[in-house]
Amino acid sequence: MRRLARLTTFLFATLLCATAARSDAILPKPVTATYEVTYRGIRAGQLTFKLTRDDATGRYTYETTAAPSMLARFVISSAAVERSVMEIGPDGVRPLEWSLEDGKSGADKDGRLKFDWNANVATGEIEGEKIELPLEPGLQDRLSIQIHVVTSLLRGQEPGLIPLIDDNRIKRYSYVKKETTSLDTALGKLDTVVYESTREGSNRQSRFWLVPKMEYLAARAEQIRKGKVETVMVLQSVQ
Structure with missing residues (x-):
């Protein structure tokens, strides 16, 4: 479960060269994307990511659900849901709530966070451990970071170094552009x-x-450990 959840931390319209005033108004569009997942070459099932927007509040909800293979059900439940609620404004993405329900009996592997941007503190509980961490500009949760990356690229900005609450502490991830290439996918050849x-x-x-x-949707994602590819996600469908 954790291996798949870590990879989801990192998943992500042509790059827009707009003025600062216009870029503030650029927002990601709602989307549902499904990926085929393999772990060390063995099929692990599918993950679906869904981004929606509440027109009444302007808030976004981003969640991921799983359809594990028979073997992967020992690791991840089909009832598992990870969800982030966020707002997106001129300063980018600000998470408001994050939750993880692993879909199994008991709550020892579940997690929840609330981001209070007025008091500048994030509180909650992750795997039974109480969390209270100070907020800082640009801080994200494990799902909102994906929308932060997309929003930054849509606005013509590089993601750079991003602080993230993962487990019980703040970690910092650097995003660096490496190359451009074409990729054969279930949706045809895509420029990436x-x-x-x-x-x-x-x-x-x-x-x-x-x-x-496709608004910087990920056509493929790989997690590499000690130089070896472990988890691979490949885009299967988009709505």
Whole structure:
């Protein structure tokens, strides 16, 4: 479950060269995308990511659900849901609430966070541990970081170094553009830009093949540990 959840931390309209005033108004569009997942070459099932917007409040909800293979059901439940509620304004993405329900009996692997931007504190509980961390500009949760990356690229900005609450502390991930390439997918050949995400002191890295003409949706994502590809996600469908 955690391996798949870590990769979802890192998943992500042509790059717009707009003025600062116009870029503030650029917002991601609602989307539902489904990925086929393999772990060390073994099929693990599918993950679906859904971004919606509440017209009444202007808030966005981003959630992921799983349809694990028979073997992967020992690791992740089909009832597992990870969700982030956020607002997007001139300063970018600000998470408001994050939750993870692993879909199994008991709550020892579940998590929840509330972001109070007035008091500048995030509080909650993750895997039974109480969390209270100070907020800082640009701080994200494990799902909102994906929307932050997309929103930044849509506004003509590089994601750069992003602080993230993961487990019980703040970690910092760097996103660097590596190359452009074409990729054969279930949706045909897609032109992509490849980004690599790393964290200082970690032996893991992630690579994403983002599609500019699809608002930087990831056509493929890989998680690499000690130089070896472990988890691969490949785009199957988009709504």
